[in-house]
Amino acid sequence: MTRLDTQPSRPQFHVEVPAARRPAVEAMLRDIAYVLHLTQRVKAEIVAEREEREAARLAPAATAV
Numbered sequence: 001m002t003r004l005d006t007q008p009s010r011p012q013f014h015v016e017v018p019a020a021r022r023p024a025v026e027a028m029l030r031d032i033a034y035v036l037h038l039t040q041r042v043k044a045e046i047v048a049e050r051e052e053r054e055a056a057r058l059a060p061a062a063t064a065v
């Protein structure tokens with residue numbers, strides 16, 4: 001059975017939190033945010049093009065009725 005200490009002498013899972021993020025981490029987060037932004041823009045363009053194609057395809061059928 002695992003022993004649970006109320007005040008462990010050697011905290012095994014404690015991780016020091018840096019006062020400020022490292023520049024490499026900041027750069028990586030900026031890159032991820034930029035890629036996410038581009039992905040959202042491309043998705044919006046694809047959806048808009050698909051809607052235009054569907055509207056153009058359905059428009060002649062709607063006028064023929």
